[in-house]
Amino acid sequence: MYYFNRDLSWLSFNKRILQEAANPNVPLYERIKFLAIYSSNLDEFFRVRVASIRSIINIDKKKIYKHLSDDPRVVLDAILKEVNEQQQYFGRIKREEIIPELKKHGVVLYRDEQPLNDHYEVINHYFRSRVLSYLQPHILTGKKTRKVFLENKQLYFVIDLVGQSKEPDYALINIPSNFLDRFVKLPTINEVHYFIAIDDIIRENLDFLFPNYEIKGCYSIKLNRDAELNIEDEYSGDLVKKIQKQITKRNLGVPSRFLYDAKMPKEMVEYIKERFELVDDDMVPGGRYHNMNDLFGLKNPLSPELEYNYKPPLKIGSIEGYKSIFDAIDESDLLMHFPYQSYDYVLRFFNEAALDPEVKQIKATFYRIAPESFICNALISAAINGKSVVVFVELKARFDEQNNLKWAEKMKAAGIKIIYSMPGLKVHAKVAVVTRKNTKGQKVNYGYFGTGNFNEKTAAIYADQALLSNNEKLTSELDQLFLFLEKQETPNFESLLVSQFNIIDRFESLIDREIENAKAGRKALIIIKINNLQHQGMISKLYDASNAGVKIDMIVRSICCLVPGVKDMSENINVHRIVDQYLEHSRAFYFYNNGDDELYQGSADWMNRNLERRIEVVFPILKGEFKAQVIKMLELQINDNVKGVKLDHNLNNAPIEGALKVRSQVDFYEYLNRLGQPAVG
Missing domain, CATH: 3.30.870.10 (Endonuclease Chain A)
Known part of the structure; x- marks a missing residue:
């Protein structure tokens, strides 16, 4: 394998987010935030990337597949398999670790258990005074049913009803989490803090909404729709025209993922699929709750306990x-x-x-x-x-x-x-x-x-x-x-490296210089820190450098299509990934240059779009003391064995061993502080 698939490599990054949610050494409410980040990331991934892949699948294979390095059908199947495994991992973390840990700290998030009697009056009052005005129930079956449009990312219940005719009926009702807080604080009892999801407030009041029916089941659903991505930002050339032509044939906001409670009966799943004109690829079984990015809104009644201790920014x-x-x-x-x-x-x-x-x-x-x-x-x-x-x-x-x-x-x-x-x-x-x-x-x-x-x-x-x-x-x-x-x-441009003009040529020449030094028996070293790495031309150039004996350390937060550690291809390349309390966003490009360090920073990732279809600016760091600061940051990140992992040749996030613990974000703050910049306040 010469390159990782970009979408599968991104899923590897999102799994790294889940690893932080599962990490018992991370403060509990920060673990909850990582669950929310994971969920938010995945929603965008389906709206943008999966939607585009499915667009390609619907185009005539003979006309389109020749433009692609991977069969999109194979990629989509691999994506859905990996996402299913990650979603199960997500559910286990939330169900078996987060919820019990909250209880240990006196915070109860009602889930399957019945609320306490003291809370029923509050729940019912909140339902009638707040929730009820946003609800729009629809009976889906029968002669008087009307067409319903499922909004993007909106939560709904599908309800299994039995009426006086004893014939089964299905109903749909929205969950207004886009208007009200998803998690409602209930009165504290005996120093225990209680929360309930708005979903469950509705569940507790279904009899009020459907008084003439027997409630046999209630199952949550959510639909992601195509985000209408700018195709030209993801693809190029003739492929863009073909995809755009395909998109014009479709309705606005075509479904990209239909998430439903895996406990929903099979016959109900089939009915919903037909009713909302979905296809098998749309259907993704999930848990009892969706839109877990709403966990961002779960308030911490014990704050600042169970959260990161964010240090004040330093003065310069x-x-x-x-x-x-x-x-x-x-x-x-x-x-x-x-x-x-x-x-x-x-x-x-x-x-x-x-x-x-x-x-x-x-x-x-x-x-x-x-x-x-x-x-x-x-x-x-x-x-x-x-x-x-x-x-x-x-x-x-x-x-x-x-x-x-x-x-x-x-x-x-x-x-x-x-x-x-x-x-x-x-x-x-x-x-x-x-x-x-x-x-x-x-x-x-x-x-x-x-x-x-x-x-x-x-x-x-x-x-x-x-x-x-x-x-x-x-x-x-x-x-x-x-x-x-x-x-x-x-x-x-001579000093600045600017996409559309000189950026690729300059990066290639900088790498070539390290190759020449390595071949001459001199020390050769490259360190590159970016968010995403996809550009095959740059990856091939790094492979050439590795084969010439250049030592290469990559710090790549998200997408990485370079396969590290492969003999006779990339054995001198290490890829590091850091996920911590701050999102690593800076880009840095270091070249040893036979001891005369050359260092650049800027906005450009090594994606096709960044190097070929955008305006990016990469600038030199010329002052010695500033070079030292950035190089120190890079060294700490390469050696981070607390929040850093190494990407292996199977896309696994492998832990880094080391007796001396290095946590780059904490250690870099302390490094800057030691330079003599007192904290604000």
């Missing part, structure tokens, strides 16, 4: 001594590590730019905007203050389209020049440039180069880096990038 001493952040940048470039260090410095950069009378122009790219964005508000203030502000807003950021459009319209109304998505091209770069006059009256560009979005909400939980610099070479090339986005003027 090299900024704190300056009245203006621009004065600090004039003195030296600044490298920031989030969330270990405060994101407030990014807010300061934009806030000061908005009010500084010497700032003449601000340009920025946005991929995922925070719902309540301080940065966008600062840019609005800058425009109102008479500054020229240009913002590129990506409207094809999956599932963030509506929020991005809202902010784009708001900024445009304030006088900001908005550049929307370019046809056939996503802008994924996380960059900004501020043009300011210095004390000598000279124009100076101040560049922001990031690995993560301009999003203060995600910055608290995503591990990223950002560079602030007035390096003339870097900022002039950044200015060229914005001119390309504004006017399609052809840029010339």
Whole structure:
């Protein structure tokens, strides 16, 4: 096997999430969050990836399969098999570990057991005063039944009824978890905290909803629908046209997964399948409850117990001594590590730019905007203050389209020049440039180069880096990038690595240099940290480097199509994966270069879409002390044997042994703290 299938490798990553949910050393409510993350991830996977695979299956094999490295039918069967096994694992963790552990700590989440008598009055009152107004029961059988559309991700019950005619009837009723809290807090009794799912509140009141029927059974269902993914973002060339043609033949939001309680009688399953025009591939048996991403909303009455102790973000001493952040940048470039260090410095950069009378122009790219964005508000203030502000807003950021459009319209109304998505091209770069006059009256560009979005909400939980610099070479090339986005003027990049222009050639040349050093008997080392690795050209180049004797350490959070540890192919390549309290999001590219270290960071993963069909920016880390910080981070992550695993050649997340325990996220925080940055507060 030369490459892992990308979807099966992603499922391996999601299983790693489940391993954290099963880990007894993780605080209990953090384990519950990992269950929620797993469930949310899987929903998106079915809406996007599985939906696209099934689209391909419906296209004439002779016309389409020649474009693919894997038979989509075989892949889909393997996906469904793996997901079924993971769902059973999920259920065992929740049922046999999480629920009992909650009870040990005095937290009861009603499930199969009957509520206490003291809670019945509260449950019934909540049902009549809150739940009832959202319910829309439908009798599915009989002559007067009407067509029902199952909403995406909406929860429903299918109920087995027997009426006066003694003929079986089926009913459908929605579970309004999208309007009400999924888990309702009940009165505490004898210092025990009780919660009940809104599903079970409805179960307890089915007689009220169907007074003339005998209730024989009640089973939960959920339908995922096609997310209408941007096909061009996943595939290319003639294949895109064929898939798009297939999609136009279908109804909007075609089913991609129908999840139902595995205890539902077979004849009811067959009826539902026919009634809602489903096919066998849609049907996925599951547990009593669905939409377990709602576990995010299960409140911890013992907080902060049973949760991670999140340490306060660190101050950066090299900024704190300056009245203006621009004065600090004039003195030296600044490298920031989030969330270990405060994101407030990014807010300061934009806030000061908005009010500084010497700032003449601000340009920025946005991929995922925070719902309540301080940065966008600062840019609005800058425009109102008479500054020229240009913002590129990506409207094809999956599932963030509506929020991005809202902010784009708001900024445009304030006088900001908005550049929307370019046809056939996503802008994924996380960059900004501020043009300011210095004390000598000279124009100076101040560049922001990031690995993560301009999003203060995600910055608290995503591990990223950002560079602030007035390096003339870097900022002039950044200015060229914005001119390309504004006017399609052809840029010339030498220091920056930019997708669509020079990124693949530059990465290949950097790898080739390590190959030459290895062949000459010199030390050769590559360390690459990315979220996803799919691009076969880059993988083949890494295989070449491995065969030449280059030692390669990869830190790949999610998709990894490279098969590590295979003799005469990848025996010198190790792939590490880290799942901890923060989501590893930064990208870093280190090349030993015969002792003259060369290091880059940026927004680009090694996916086909990132290297070939997006605008990504990768920037050099030039200052020695910043190189040392990033290399220290990489070393800690490679040696992490607490939250790190190694991906083996069978897609297993293998534990890493070691007498000295290394937990990279905790240890890196302490490393930064020892550099002399006191904690905030």
